Amino acid sequence: MERPDLWQLERACFARGLTRVCGADEAGAGPLAGRVYAAAVILPEGWDAPYLNDSKKVTEKRRAVLYEQITREAVAWAVAWADEKEIDEINILNARMLAMDRAIQALDPPADFALIDGNRSAGITCPNETVVKGDGKSASIAAASILAKVSRDRYMLEMAEQYPEYAFEQHKGYPTKLHYERLRQYGPCPIHRLTFLKKL
DSSP states (O other), rough: OHHHHTTTTHHHHHHHHOOEEEEEEEEOOOOBOOEEEEEEEOOOTTOTTTTSSSSGOOOOHHHHHHOOOHHHOEEEEEEEEEEHHHHHHOHHHHHHHHHHHHHHHHHHSSSEEEEESSSSSSSOOOOOEEEGGGTTTTTHHHHHHHHHHHHHHHHHHHHHHHSSSOOHHTTEEEEEEEHOOOOOOOOOOOOGGGGTTTTT
């Protein structure tokens, strides 16, 4: 199956005279525990890698390989997050935007334009355009989705060592049957998002 042209959106930006275009995406909006992660990436023009795509469509092994390639070869990249306390305080939508904005602001050299995955960009302080399902349409958003997902998964493996009773290594904090069983057994731990636990 042929992959879509992932550079159309970036090329349209270049045609408008924008030179440093970043893609931004987040991972971990749905889990009951842990931070929401975001990444922003500026790729060299025309950069491609086998299997570059929406992180959800790429296997864990390939994501790890892509992570190394992207962080090695990008013009600029940054990973940021909003933690569970911020999520509880300002809600997950605002926390996602906060994490994405933090990642974009951390880019060096800075971006002059951002392609944001999704249909909202309130709180993003860089000139931007939203792209629904952007991680399958833009190379730089796809790259950001890989960095955000790999970073979050690695963080949840660290949390699994800190709180072994919740089996975070198996479900990464998502609302699975096993996760709910452990929550009922042990109650929430310090990294649980309390506003997500209304059902319990």
